[in-house]
Structure formats: C-alpha cells, structure tokens
Amino acid sequence: MSSPAPLTSDAxxxxxxxxxxxxxLRSGAPLLQPVDFTLSGGERVAITGSSGSxxxxxxxxxxxxxxxxxxxxxxxxxxxxxxxxxxxxxxxCYIAQRPALVDGSVEDNLRFPYGxxxxxxxxxxxxxxxxxxxxxxxPDSFLLKTAGDLSGGEAQVVSLIRAIQLDPQVILLDxxxxxxxxxxxxxxxxxVDTWFQGGTVPTxxxxxxxxxHDQARRMSNIRLEMHAGMLTAMGDA
Amino acid sequence: MxxxxxxxxxxxxxxxxxxxxxxxxxxxxxxxxxxxxxxxIRTVVQLLAIGYILGWVFEFAYWYVVLPLMCLMTLIAGFSxxxxxxxxxxxxxxxxxxxxxxxxxxxxAIGLLLVIQIRPWYEPQYAIPILGMILGNTLTxxxxxxxxxxQELSSGRSTVEMILSLGGSRWEAAQLAARQAVRAGxxxxxxxxxxxxxxxxxxxxxxxVLAGQSPADAVRYQIVIMFLIAASSALGTVCAVLLTYRRLxxxxxxxxxxxxxxxx
Numbered sequence: 001m002s003s004p005a006p007l008t009s010d011a012x013x014x015x016x017x018x019x020x021x022x023x024x025l026r027s028g029a030p031l032l033q034p035v036d037f038t039l040s041g042g043e044r045v046a047i048t049g050s051s052g053s054x055x056x057x058x059x060x061x062x063x064x065x066x067x068x069x070x071x072x073x074x075x076x077x078x079x080x081x082x083x084x085x086x087x088x089x090x091x092x093c094y095i096a097q098r099p100a101l102v103d104g105s106v107e108d109n110l111r112f113p114y115g116x117x118x119x120x121x122x123x124x125x126x127x128x129x130x131x132x133x134x135x136x137x138x139p140d141s142f143l144l145k146t147a148g149d150l151s152g153g154e155a156q157v158v159s160l161i162r163a164i165q166l167d168p169q170v171i172l173l174d175x176x177x178x179x180x181x182x183x184x185x186x187x188x189x190x191x192v193d194t195w196f197q198g199g200t201v202p203t204x205x206x207x208x209x210x211x212x213h214d215q216a217r218r219m220s221n222i223r224l225e226m227h228a229g230m231l232t233a234m235g236d237a
Numbered sequence: 238m239x240x241x242x243x244x245x246x247x248x249x250x251x252x253x254x255x256x257x258x259x260x261x262x263x264x265x266x267x268x269x270x271x272x273x274x275x276x277x278i279r280t281v282v283q284l285l286a287i288g289y290i291l292g293w294v295f296e297f298a299y300w301y302v303v304l305p306l307m308c309l310m311t312l313i314a315g316f317s318x319x320x321x322x323x324x325x326x327x328x329x330x331x332x333x334x335x336x337x338x339x340x341x342x343x344x345x346a347i348g349l350l351l352v353i354q355i356r357p358w359y360e361p362q363y364a365i366p367i368l369g370m371i372l373g374n375t376l377t378x379x380x381x382x383x384x385x386x387x388q389e390l391s392s393g394r395s396t397v398e399m400i401l402s403l404g405g406s407r408w409e410a411a412q413l414a415a416r417q418a419v420r421a422g423x424x425x426x427x428x429x430x431x432x433x434x435x436x437x438x439x440x441x442x443x444x445x446v447l448a449g450q451s452p453a454d455a456v457r458y459q460i461v462i463m464f465l466i467a468a469s470s471a472l473g474t475v476c477a478v479l480l481t482y483r484r485l486x487x488x489x490x491x492x493x494x495x496x497x498x499x500x501x
Contacts, residue, residue: 065402085490089403090403096402113403116405116409117406117409
C-alpha cells in the first residue's frame with residue numbers, strides 16, 4: 001500500500017539550515033536572524049510567537065518559496081540545487097494558512113498533484129483518499145462537492161489530504177488552523193498525527209507554526225519560539 | 238469615377254463635428270472638454286506630420302530612409318505597449334519592445350517578401366503601411382497579454398505557490414495564468430476577424446476602394462492583412478507572456494511577487 005520504507009532509520013537530519021537569514025526587501029531590516037536549525041526524523045516541532053515575528057518567513061524559506069539572503073538550507077546534508085527544488089518540495093510540503101484550491105470538485109483537487117511532472121509515475125489512489133477523508137470525519141460523497149462551496153475548514157482538510165496522500169517526509173504547517181472552527185482544527189490535527197505515525201520507522205517530521213499554545217503543546221515534542229526574527233528553544237514539552 | 242481631393246475647407250467642416258462631442262460632454266457634465274481638444278489637435282497634427290513624412294519618404298525610396306522610419310515606428314509601438322496600467326515590473330518596456338519587434342518584423346517580412354512579393358523589399362508604399370497595421374494590432378496583443386499575466390499571477394498568487402509547494406515546476410505554476418494571458422491578448426484580433434466585412438469595413442480596404450481600386454482587389458489585400466495581423470499579434474502575445482513569466486519566476490522555481498510594482 002504505502003511505498004516501502006527503509007528498515008533502518010537514516011541518521012542524517014532531514015532539513016538543516018546554516019546561518020539562514022532573511023532581510024526585508026524594501027527596508028533592509030532583518031526578518032529572520034541567522035539561524036542554525038536541524039530537523040530530524042521523528043521530530044514534531046512547534047513554533048509559537050507573535051504575528052510578524054518571522055515564523056512564516058522561516059517556514060517559507062524552508063520551503064524555498066522565498067530566497068534566503070544568506071545561509072543555506074540542506075536536505076540530508078546536501079545543498080539543494082535549482083533543478084532539485086521541485087523534488088525537495090515534493091518531500092517537504094508547505095501548507096499555507098489560507099488553502100488554495102483549483103476550480104472543480106474536491107476529487108479534482110485531490111487528483112491535481114498527479115498532473116504535475118514530479119508525480120507522473122504515481123497514480124491517484126481513491127481508496128487511500130477515502131481513508132484519509134474518513135479520518136477527518138468526511139463521507140465519500142464529500143469528494144463530489146464543489147471546491148468553491150467548501151467552508152474554510154473543509155478547504156483546509158482538502159489541502160492537507162492533497163499533500164498527505166503524496167507521502168511527504170516533512171510537512172511545514174503555517175498556522176493551518178488559525179482561521180478554523182474547533183472541529184476542523186481537530187480534523188487537521190488528526191490527519192497530521194496519522195500521517196506522522198504512518199512511517200514505520202521515524203522518518204517523518206513536521207514543523208507546526210501556531211499562535212495557540214495549547215495546540216503547540218499538544219502537537220509537538222520540541223517547542224521553539226520566534227521573537228523579532230530570532231528562533232529560540234522553549235525546552236522540551 | 239474620379240478621386241475627390243479634400244480641401245482645407247472640407248476638413249474644417251469635418252473637424253467641426255467634434256463640437257457634437259463637446260456639446261455632449263458639457264451637457265452631460267462628462268468633463269472631457271480638455272481631453273477632446275487635445276485629442277483633436279493630436280489627430281490633426283500627427284496625421285499631417287505623418288502625411289508630410291510619408292510624402293517625403295515615398296519620394297526618397299532608399300533603404301536608409303525607410304529602414305530607420307520602420308525602426309522608429311516599431312520602437313514607438315513597443316513603448317506604447319508597455320502601457321500605463323496600475324502594475325508594472327522592471328524590464329517591462331524592454332520585453333514589450335522585443336515582443337513587438339520580433340513578431341511584427343518576422344510577419345511583415347513574410348507578408349512583404351513571400352505574399353505580396355514587392356521589389357525592392359523596402360518599397361515604402363507597401364512596407365510602411367503594412368508594417369504599421371501589423372504593429373498597431375500587435376501592440377494591443379502584447380499590452381493585453383502582459384497586463385493580464387501580471388493580474389492573473391498576483392490575484393492567483395496562493396494557487397501559484399500551492400503548485401510550487403506540491404513540487405510543481407515554475408512553468409507548471411505559471412501555466413494557468415499564462416494561458417489566460419495569451420487568450421486575452423489574442424481575443425481582440427479574433428473578434429475583429431469574425432466581424433470583418435459584416436460589421437466593420439477595415440480602413441485599408443475602404444481606402445483602396447476610395448482611391449479607385451476594385452472592391453474585389455481591395456478585399457484580397459484585406460484578407461492577407463488580416464492573417465498577417467492575426468499571426469503577428471498571436472506571436473507577439475505569446476512572446477510577451479513568456480518574457481513576463483521569465484521576469485517573475487526565478488530559475489530556482491520561485492514566484493517573485495515582489496517584482497510586481499504598483500504604480501501610483
């Protein structure tokens with residue numbers, strides 16, 4: 001069913017940053033102070049901090065959606081060159097706070113990634129998707145709903161399942177539940193939890209940016225705090 | 238049938254028709270009086286000027302007279318295609334000029350050398366009006382294409398980044414926007430082609446008929462021109478949209494939204 005997982009865990013970290021920093025384009029003010037950060041398999045990191053502190057900047061830079069001004073991001077000890085970036089992003093998936101869906105049904109949205117070159121070799125697995133939907137308390141008929149008619153919570157569930165079905169190794173969650181009702185938030189948490197447990201050996205990891213301290217405590221084994229672009233440890237939860 | 242020359246008096250009578258626009262503007266409080274005056278003056282001055290220039294160029298039909306004029310026309314078309322929209326990006330003017338230049342000259346060359354087969358190639362009586370018609374339509378396509386590309390990308394930013402986040406390449410992320418932009422750029426020409434002869438009698442054809450050509454001959458020219466225009470504006474639009482894409486997406490598959498500048 002799932003792709004064969006390696007039997008021994010890989011000692012190399014998944015993601016590592018070296019003196020990674022970002023500046024504001026216009027003012028030149030630092031958005032992200034140089035940070036050395038390591039994410040290894042089995043780690044569930046929560047980052048809290050006030051809005052504008054640079055949490056999102058950090059996550060977007062890790063996803064290579066924005067270019068760092070200095071420093072580098074390594075995948076399994078190796079720099080990611082230009083041509084490898086789509087492959088990197090297929091392993092390290094960034095989930096935005098506001099889910100973006102394409103026109104069409106829920107199923108169209110879930111099939112969407114398989115149209116991308118990087119997933120050409122894989123095929124859409126309807127049963128797997130139905131299983132994921134069930135975890136989020138959605139019936140099979142949910143697949144037929146029109147994307148435009150979904151609530152914010154439902155849309156976020158779709159965007160998460162769209163990513164999870166592809167078995168990424170790392171998920172970067174950028175306040176995925178900030179605008180959601182409690183039930184949808186729990187659905188999102190369940191989906192992430194189940195995906196995380198899915199690897200037979202601890203090969204998966206995620207970073208969850210949240211402004212909700214309870215959620216951060218619940219969903220992490222490592223807690224970090226972002227303050228004015230500076231990432232600091234909060235001690236193990 | 239004689240060709241009726243127009244005297245200055247005849248033109249003045251026609252020009253007085255602008256008073257209708259003026260009266261409407263005053264009556265309906267449109268506040269367009271100043272613009273009307275300017276537009277009228279520009280129409281008269283620009284056309285008189287080009288009349289003199291063309292008269293002179295036709296008399297001195299040398300390549301070193303015709304070629305610079307063609308270059309100048311192309312540059313002006315490229316500049317106008319860069320437009321005055323509310324958004325822009327650094328390099329837009331260059332992209333417009335390159336797109337307009339490349340497509341219109343290629344198509345004009347095909348039209349002049351292969352279809353109409355004029356000798357020498359710079360025979361101004363053909364080269365200039367035909368290039369001019371191609372330019373006029375190509376610049377609309379280029380301008381609309383770039384405008385629409387910027388609009389689609391900025392309003393669809395979250396979708397673009399969603400595709401990138403899933404592992405899509407920059408081209409996969411830009412595709413939807415690029416298709417919309419090319420479609421937008423090609424629409425005016427397609428509309429024009431489907432109503433030509435029914436709703437509108439194109440200026441060139443009308444001109445030829447007025448000058449005493451048989452309508453059947455004039456129509457042949459018009460058909461050729463329509464296809465030249467269609468080809469050039471399509472080519473120019475695609476080229477412009479691709480250049481815009483290259484400006485706004487980096488080689489490392491990032492969408493550089495910050496390169497879009499809002500104009501005040």
